[in-house]
Amino acid sequence: MTTRELILIFLLQFEAISGQHTYVYARAGDVAVLPCKRSSCSGLSWLYSWDEKSLVHEVVNGRVLTSSARSQRLSVKDCSLLIDRVKAQDTGYYACEQSGGSTLTVLLTVMTLTSSSPRDSDSTGEGHVILKCSLACWPGMRCSCKQGRLRWMDEEGQELSPQGTQQNNCLSSFKVLPAGRNRNYTCQYVAEDGVKVQAHYTAVFKEVNTRGPGGPPPGRTRLINIIRVAVAVSLVIVFVLAVVHIKTKLRRNTAQDTTRS
Known part of the structure; x- marks a missing residue:
């Protein structure tokens, strides 16, 4: 050198x-x-x-x-x-x-924002997601949040409580439940003079089984509902056709009786 x-x-x-x-x-x-x-x-x-x-x-x-x-x-x-x-x-x-x-x-x-799902989901199929937000900086700065802090915000601008925060390493995590599906979450690094950098995450969950371990999975429940509707519509059609058939037969019989008399 x-x-x-x-x-x-x-x-x-x-x-x-x-x-x-x-x-x-x-x-x-x-x-x-x-x-x-x-x-x-x-x-x-x-x-x-x-x-x-x-x-x-x-x-x-x-x-x-x-x-x-x-x-x-x-x-x-x-x-x-x-x-x-x-x-x-x-x-x-x-x-x-x-x-x-x-x-x-x-x-x-x-700033890096990552998401991960737990390997072992509970029996209710909670299926939550863990968000991790971190800052990477030059070692000479000792990469801490002494000059600012990490915070989580929702789409309405409300500050949320993190699951855990390490200010010394500038790392914060947040737990997103399926109840917050299709919602936006933001991690911000905030100093005295405002937001320095931020990262966004949109929570999109697949349908989970809310019927408990004994109930059918969501896909099967949807199929069952479709079959039920199809059967109901078929019964209505059969009933209408039967009524029309009976009325038509009665009219024919009435017409034949009138002709004979």
């Missing part, structure tokens, strides 16, 4: 302590835009540090290096670095520098 890179790493660590950097928050899967305001992009370089000791080049002379493992997801626009389909692994410190100019640093934090 060159002396210049060592100096830059020291600069990153110093700015992490002093707060002299630009914060960028992104949701996993979105496009993260890391700003770099320059009058010209000639000789532009972007460097990346995922820990407090390493430093690699991602962009040199305004072009993304093909040697980068994520080169297919990186691009440069108006000197800014764009990361497509951003992941939690993309968090870290980014430095935008230009020969003869100052170095601008950006701290990227990524």
Whole structure:
């Protein structure tokens, strides 16, 4: 590692302590835009540090290096670095520098929202879903929620009580029951000056068996109901046809009696 890179790493660590950097928050899967305001992009370089000791080049002379493992997801626009389909692994410190100019640093934090169903469902077929919301950030920031907090909101803007929250690791979980089917839930990271980043989840549950372990499954119940309706309609049709047949026969008999007399 060159002396210049060592100096830059020291600069990153110093700015992490002093707060002299630009914060960028992104949701996993979105496009993260890391700003770099320059009058010209000639000789532009972007460097990346995922820990407090390493430093690699991602962009040199305004072009993304093909040697980068994520080169297919990186691009440069108006000197800014764009990361497509951003992941939690993309968090870290980014430095935008230009020969003869100052170095601008950006701290990227990524929010990830995942859902999972418990392996062992109870006998009533509750089928709930567990949502987990987390922030991934540069290790130098110790990735905690000391400057803000995670919160859960429903579609009406009401704050919900989480199932569990780890402020030290910036991780929060929430339990969604089938009663909340087809509803929207939002995880937000909130600081003093407002919402920094948020992720949405729409709860969509399949029909569950509410008749208990002794009752038929939902699919069979629907089939039984269809058969019942079909049988009822058939009986009505048969009854109507029988009435019409009887009336027709009576009219014929009446007509024959009149002719004989």
